[in-house]
Every structure is written in structure tokens, then in C-alpha cells.
Amino acid sequence: GAGVSQSPSNKVTEKGKDVELRCDPISGHTALYWYRQSLGQGLEFLIYFQGNSAPDKSGLPSDRFSAERTGGSVSTLTIQRTQQEDSAVYLCASSPKTGRNTEAFFGQGTRLTVV
Amino acid sequence: DAKTTQPPSMDCAEGRAANLPCNHSTISGNEYVYWYRQIHSQGPQYIIHGLKNNETNEMASLIITEDRKSSTLILPHATLRDTAVYYCIVLRSGSGAGSYQLTFGKGTKLSVIP
Numbered sequence: 487g488a489g490v491s492q493s494p495s496n497k498v499t500e501k502g503k504d505v506e507l508r509c510d511p512i513s514g515h516t517a518l519y520w521y522r523q524s525l526g527q528g529l530e531f532l533i534y535f536q537g538n539s540a541p542d543k544s545g546l547p548s549d550r551f552s553a554e555r556t557g558g559s560v561s562t563l564t565i566q567r568t569q570q571e572d573s574a575v576y577l578c579a580s581s582p583k584t585g586r587n588t589e590a591f592f593g594q595g596t597r598l599t600v601v
Numbered sequence: 602d603a604k605t606t607q608p609p610s611m612d613c614a615e616g617r618a619a620n621l622p623c624n625h626s627t628i629s630g631n632e633y634v635y636w637y638r639q640i641h642s643q644g645p646q647y648i649i650h651g652l653k654n655n656e657t658n659e660m661a662s663l664i665i666t667e668d669r670k671s672s673t674l675i676l677p678h679a680t681l682r683d684t685a686v687y688y689c690i691v692l693r694s695g696s697g698a699g700s701y702q703l704t705f706g707k708g709t710k711l712s713v714i715p
Binding site: 528542579595 | 635643647650708
């Protein structure tokens with residue numbers, strides 16, 4: 487497809503388990519973002535990948551959260567030892583270039599529920 | 602980093618223009634103003650962005666004041682499908698060279714009324 491694709495669309499996991507969330511950005515887009523949105527809240531920045539540069543991880547809430555972007559394309563967000571407060575919609579976005587003058591295109595998100 | 606202030610909610614009659622204000626009084630000279638919207642249960646959708654000049658595209662117009670301390674997003678003929686939360690964002694630099702973050706606030710919940 488032409489847009490940002492995220493999988494799975496929904497994930498229910500037990501507290502303490504690890505989860506992996508996948509993002510397929512738009513082909514050729516060099517920048518990739520991860521955000522999360524808790525119920526009724528705004529979007530919270532998590533991490534930003536820009537080409538081959540070191541990612542901006544300043545938004546990751548704890549060391550249980552990590553993300554990779556392999557080959558400058560697909561990205562995986564991993565949450566270890568999930569907690570109930572990790573329940574949220576996790577959104578991925580990509581941009582065709584880095585810099586101040588570029589729009590980001592968002593996927594539909596992965597709804598994570600930790601029970 | 603520049604912070605934005607938006608009214609929490611607005612109503613607009615279907616077919617009329619929706620004018621959504623945003624204050625960003627601490628914006629720096631090289632910071633762009635972006636507008637996104639989020640329709641219920643969907644990912645945010647890019648609408649428009651600008652630096653100094655007014656901008657128009659197929660979705661909306663963006664009017665930026667001369668001092669750049671505020672802007673207005675205009676949806677010229679609002680439809681029911683325009684009901685969404687609208688976010689005004691000043692793109693800020695993140696940690697690390699060349700890193701930029703879209704920092705979303707609470708936005709304005711626009712309700713288009715039949």
C-alpha cells in the first residue's frame with residue numbers, strides 16, 4: 487500500500503510479557519517517528535529515526551522500551567515486561583526527508599492492551 | 602521550545618467556514634507551524650504547514666500573523682467529516698543533530714453540526 491502500515495492493529499498481552507510492534511514506513515521516507523496515545527490523551531513522542539544518524543531516544547519512558555530500524559526501512563518497537571500503564575495506541579509516522587519543512591504521515595496505530 | 606495554545610473545543614455549522622485559532626507567541630524565526638487533525642480512532646492526518654507566508658492547499662488555508670505569534674487554520678466549507686481534534690504544532694528540535702519532534706498538545710475538538 488501507499489501509506490504507513492503498522493502491525494498488528496490490535497494486541498492483547500499479559501502483564502510481564504514482551505511485545506513487538508512493527509512499522510512499515512512509506513517507501514523512500516528517510517525519517518521515522520514512534521508516538522503513543524493513551525486513552526483520551528494527546529500524542530506522546532517516543533523516538534525518532536533519521537536516515538543513518540543515531541536515533542533521538544529522548545522520549546522513551548523507561549529502559550523497557552527500545553526500537554530498531556533495520557536497513558533504513560522497517561522499524562520495530564519492543565516493550566519488555568509490559569505493565570498495565572503501557573496500554574495505549576502506538577503510532578508510527580514517516581517523513582520523506584528530515585528537517586523543519588516536511589510533513590509526517592501517520593499509520594493507523596497498534597492498540598496495545600496489557601491485562 | 603515554542604508552545605502552542607488552542608481553545609479546547611469549537612462548533613461550526615455544516616457548510617460554513619471553520620476558523621481555528623492558535624497562539625504561539627514564543628515561536629522562533631526558523632520554526633514552522635504545522636496543523637494536523639485526528640479523526641476518532643484514526644492516526645493523525647497532516648493538513649498544512651507554513652513559516653511566514655499564508656498557505657493554501659486542497660484541504661485548508663493557513664493564515665500566519667505578521668509577527669508570527671499566532672495563526673488561524675481555515676476550513677472553507679466544513680463538512681461533517683471534518684469533525685476531529687485539530688492540533689497546532691510548532692516543530693521543535695529534538696536531542697541530537699537534525700532531530701525534530703512534533704509535540705502534540707491537547708488540540709481543539711471541532712464539532713461540525715448539521
